[in-house]
Amino acid sequence: MNDHFQFQSVEKIVKESIFVLYKLDSYPDLDFQYTKKEYPGDITLILFPLSKKLKKPVEKVGKDIGNYVQYQLKGLIQFSIIKGFLNFIFENDYYIHLLKEMLNTNFYDLKYPSKKIIIEYSSPNTNKPLHVGHIRNSLIGASIAEILKMVGHEIIKIQIINDRGIHICKSMIAWKKFGKGETPDSVKIKGDHFVGKYYSLFDKIYREETHESKDSIPSTMMNEARILLKKWESGDSIIRNTWKKMNKWVYNGFEETYKKLGITFDEVEYESDIYEIGKKIVKKGLKEGIFFQKKDGSIWVDLMKEGFDQKLLLRSDQTSVYITQDIGTAVERLRKYDIDQMIYIVGKEQDYHFKVLFHILKRLGYMWVNKLSHLSYEMVYLPSGIMKSREGNVIYADSLILEMFSIAKKNFLRKYSKEKVQEKSAEIIGLGALKYYFLKIDPRKKIVFHPEKSIDFKGKTGIYIQYTYSRIRSLERNFFKLCSLLNYYWSNIKFDVHEKNMIKILKKYPLILKKSAINLNPSLIANYIYEVSKIFNHLYQNKKLIDPLNVIHSNICMNIIHVTGNVLKSGMNLLGIKMLDRM
Numbered sequence: 198m199n200d201h202f203q204f205q206s207v208e209k210i211v212k213e214s215i216f217v218l219y220k221l222d223s224y225p226d227l228d229f230q231y232t233k234k235e236y237p238g239d240i241t242l243i244l245f246p247l248s249k250k251l252k253k254p255v256e257k258v259g260k261d262i263g264n265y266v267q268y269q270l271k272g273l274i275q276f277s278i279i280k281g282f283l284n285f286i287f288e289n290d291y292y293i294h295l296l297k298e299m300l301n302t303n304f305y306d307l308k309y310p311s312k313k314i315i316i317e318y319s320s321p322n323t324n325k326p327l328h329v330g331h332i333r334n335s336l337i338g339a340s341i342a343e344i345l346k347m348v349g350h351e352i353i354k355i356q357i358i359n360d361r362g363i364h365i366c367k368s369m370i371a372w373k374k375f376g377k378g379e380t381p382d383s384v385k386i387k388g389d390h391f392v393g394k395y396y397s398l399f400d401k402i403y404r405e406e407t408h409e410s411k412d413s414i415p416s417t418m419m420n421e422a423r424i425l426l427k428k429w430e431s432g433d434s435i436i437r438n439t440w441k442k443m444n445k446w447v448y449n450g451f452e453e454t455y456k457k458l459g460i461t462f463d464e465v466e467y468e469s470d471i472y473e474i475g476k477k478i479v480k481k482g483l484k485e486g487i488f489f490q491k492k493d494g495s496i497w498v499d500l501m502k503e504g505f506d507q508k509l510l511l512r513s514d515q516t517s518v519y520i521t522q523d524i525g526t527a528v529e530r531l532r533k534y535d536i537d538q539m540i541y542i543v544g545k546e547q548d549y550h551f552k553v554l555f556h557i558l559k560r561l562g563y564m565w566v567n568k569l570s571h572l573s574y575e576m577v578y579l580p581s582g583i584m585k586s587r588e589g590n591v592i593y594a595d596s597l598i599l600e601m602f603s604i605a606k607k608n609f610l611r612k613y614s615k616e617k618v619q620e621k622s623a624e625i626i627g628l629g630a631l632k633y634y635f636l637k638i639d640p641r642k643k644i645v646f647h648p649e650k651s652i653d654f655k656g657k658t659g660i661y662i663q664y665t666y667s668r669i670r671s672l673e674r675n676f677f678k679l680c681s682l683l684n685y686y687w688s689n690i691k692f693d694v695h696e697k698n699m700i701k702i703l704k705k706y707p708l709i710l711k712k713s714a715i716n717l718n719p720s721l722i723a724n725y726i727y728e729v730s731k732i733f734n735h736l737y738q739n740k741k742l743i744d745p746l747n748v749i750h751s752n753i754c755m756n757i758i759h760v761t762g763n764v765l766k767s768g769m770n771l772l773g774i775k776m777l778d779r780m
């Protein structure tokens with residue numbers, strides 16, 4: 198093996214060849230993929246986009262690039278061209294160079310030009326507990342934040358708590374009328390669940406009133422809630438004190454749930470602190486003729502020319518709506534933070550809302566609106582359909598987390614360990630199963646959650662990956678008990694197909710990180726690390742990894758295994774999942 202040249206991967210040399218051979222600075226994104234099993238090769242470059250760009254036959258482009266790469270790598274690869282696909286065949290020494298590169302450098306430490314990015318996620322209302330939909334939102338947001346940090350960006354994780362508005366007033370009215378002074382402590386109920394109980398009670402009474410009314414008489418309860426909102430916005434001290442007390446109950450409940458999930462934020466904003474900013478902007482826009490006022494005093498924006506409807510910005514009593522707050526929030530954040538990008542992680546049902554918001558901000562003359570984007574993720578459905586808090590068909594986060602801990606203790610103790618597993622380990626396993634279940638699915642695809650099936654611990658699961666990692670660390674411990682670390686000679690090493698497959702998929706990690714960051718998609722990492730685990734277990738089942746009679750090759754195997762463990766831990770950490778050295 199020739200060690201007297203600077204090794205570069207096939208992918209890097211292909212990019213270099215395009216510039217050297219064709220003087221082309223800008224070219225299509227190169228599409229590399231694993232070579233199909235029916236053809237000889239390890240990695241394949243699809244030639245069609247490049248051939249079209251260069252206006253040259255695919256055969257000619259393939260030969261030019263193949264010969265260039267082969268010359269630069271000094272016999273470490275062979276190549277063939279089949280139907281517009283350039284297949285590179287790695288020689289044994291190429292795999293040795295790949296493994297040495299992964300051992301000598303932090304090969305997945307990607308540092309692109311840094312951006313300052315705000316990510317807004319979770320952002321619940323203070324009228325009900327967090328549910329399974331909030332879990333998906335929070336896990337997506339937290340994971341994307343970690344992935345973007347991994348590639349070098351500065352991230353500000355923000356949630357804005359919707360702590361005011363008509364929905365909050367509904368809970369307050371119900372509690373004032375029917376609560377009889379009870380508190381979360383007096384009835385031993387977690388604060389967010391306590392307030393949510395009264396929100397549901399309000400809705401039940403409201404539906405009964407509107408159903409029984411034959412003359413379309415407005416609901417008494419709803420009228421009282423609207424009066425309460427008006428008093429709140431006027432600064433009524435009694436109303437404000439009740440509001441603060443009930444919100445405090447909810448905040449304490451949220452904090453407990455977030456702690457269980459391992460979800461954190463850099464900044465927490467409250468709508469009550471910001472909504473006035475939005476109101477001032479709207480009123481200023483009215484004076485400047487950007488918005489218009491109806492006879493009842495309500496303020497609107499006309500977006501008919503942009504393909505949308507007229508949108509209410511302030512009600513006739515001058516109380517604000519959701520989009521009023523969002524206008525103020527966007528303006529305040531851009532004033533406060535010198536950011537390059539802001540990502541709202543909000544469900545698909547709010548697609549229209551954000552399109553309207555961005556058009557309004559543009560109409561107001563804020564040219565930074567192109568820094569804003571909405572990551573629209575699909576909802577979590579039950580077999581019966583979409584969840585609705587007011588109808589009671591909701592799976593709450595607290596209940597699901599406790600169920601996962603219970604399942605982990607029961608299944609893990611029985612199946613995966615002869616020793617007593619500590620409470621903390623069971624929690625890590627249960628939470629890992631829950632997080633992996635949600636994050637392995639593309640955010641843009643819906644999840645149908647079957648409560649009766651809970652989370653399966655078999656197949657493509659978090660525990661499969663955690664167990665694989667634990668097995669790797671156990672192998673390392675056993676190896677160093679039997680063998681001392683030796684100086685070994687790479688030239689004597691011949692990899693078999695299982696070892697080659699392991700090295701090849703590990704080398705893919707930086708590409709997966711890049712794609713996941715660009716597409717804001719944690720599922721790419723989740724599914725990749727499952728594949729890494731699966732290929733490792735094939736290696737484990739088909740090869741004697743610790744062989745006292747062949748310490749040199751065992752040492753090489755341990756290096757492959759060590760890199761595998763590091764990649765699994767890195768990927769799972771990006772999903773917010775902890776690993777266990779022993780299971």
